[in-house]
Amino acid sequence: MAEICLEAKDLCKTYIVDGLGNNVLQNINLKVEEGEFVSIMGPSGSGKSTLLYTISGMDDMTAGKVIFDGKDLSEMNDKQLTKMRLLKMGFIFQQMYMMKKLSIMDNIVLPGYQAGLLSRDEVNKKAEDLMRRLGIIETADREITEVSGGQLQRACLARALINSPKVLFADEPTGALNSKASMEVLGEMVKANELGTTVLMVTHSEKVAASSDRIIYLMDGDIQGELVLGKIGTPDDKSDNKSTAEILQIRERKLRKWLEEMGW
Ligand SMILES: Nc1ncnc2c1ncn2[C@@H]1O[C@H](COP(=O)(O)OP(=O)(O)OP(=O)(O)O)[C@@H](O)[C@H]1O
Numbered sequence: 041m042a043e044i045c046l047e048a049k050d051l052c053k054t055y056i057v058d059g060l061g062n063n064v065l066q067n068i069n070l071k072v073e074e075g076e077f078v079s080i081m082g083p084s085g086s087g088k089s090t091l092l093y094t095i096s097g098m099d100d101m102t103a104g105k106v107i108f109d110g111k112d113l114s115e116m117n118d119k120q121l122t123k124m125r126l127l128k129m130g131f132i133f134q135q136m137y138m139m140k141k142l143s144i145m146d147n148i149v150l151p152g153y154q155a156g157l158l159s160r161d162e163v164n165k166k167a168e169d170l171m172r173r174l175g176i177i178e179t180a181d182r183e184i185t186e187v188s189g190g191q192l193q194r195a196c197l198a199r200a201l202i203n204s205p206k207v208l209f210a211d212e213p214t215g216a217l218n219s220k221a222s223m224e225v226l227g228e229m230v231k232a233n234e235l236g237t238t239v240l241m242v243t244h245s246e247k248v249a250a251s252s253d254r255i256i257y258l259m260d261g262d263i264q265g266e267l268v269l270g271k272i273g274t275p276d277d278k279s280d281n282k283s284t285a286e287i288l289q290i291r292e293r294k295l296r297k298w299l300e301e302m303g304w
């Protein structure tokens with residue numbers, strides 16, 4: 041069994057609004073193995089984004105523990121958390137926009153410069169390689185308002201991958217994209233996962249989630265169930281020499297049926 045790289049133990053999050061407590065996450069227990077691609081699904085307001093924020097240390101938890109890469113996040117101070125996020129985590133959050141005054145390239149290299157693990161030349165080269173791989177090299181010098189939604193999302197992915205994170209956290213990375221661009225961005229996330237990055241992604245799309253290894257269903261801040269699909273192309277998938285498109289269709293059907301059972 042692979043190592044656990046991320047674990048939530050009885051994770052709780054309560055928001056206080058107008059003096060009233062809203063228990064948005066209720067005793068979440070979740071283990072993510074190194075190299076896994078996990079999707080979080082569930083109705084709007086069920087706590088998916090909150091789970092991603094608290095489990096990544098972006099937001100504080102009310103109770104419980106998160107162990108990331110063997111370390112207890114609640115025992116880390118802000119400076120240590122910031123460093124950990126910069127070096128070991130990648131983020132694609134819709135609320136976290138790219139810097140408006142910087143070009144696509146400058147946005148991508150910024151966390152690389154901040155991390156200081158590589159020289160600026162090496163970071164630049166890595167950013168160019170990533171942009172080439174993601175098919176956005178021609179947008180390098182453009183402002184972020186001068187590219188399409190799909191290109192911008194791929195740029196966000198390049199920025200999230202610049203420090204070769206252990207875990208990539210993505211909140212609806214394809215939410216604002218048409219189906220072609222969605223599949224392109226998803227394909228790149230699958231590739232990053234194949235290269236060893238663990239992925240924890242929130243999505244509303246069955247088609248997108250069908251590419252993940254495991255799907256967690258969240259409702260009212262509680263994990264209601266999980267569906268294990270395994271990695272695409274495992275022996276089970278391939279038993280009748282099916283094409284990748286057929287395999288994905290079968291996975292999507294299985295997921296849709298399970299989601300219906302969950303009350304989706
Ligand atoms: N900063 C906040 N302050 C107070 N309440 C919040 C805050 N952020 C989220 N909530 C509440 O927490 C609950 C869960 O919100 P969250 O954003 O995690 O849901 P979600 O599952 O991501 O929904 P969606 O699919 O619509 O993005 C909601 O009831 C929301 O109103």
Ligand SMILES: [Mg+2]
Pocket residue numbers: 088089090211
């Ligand atoms: Mg959300």
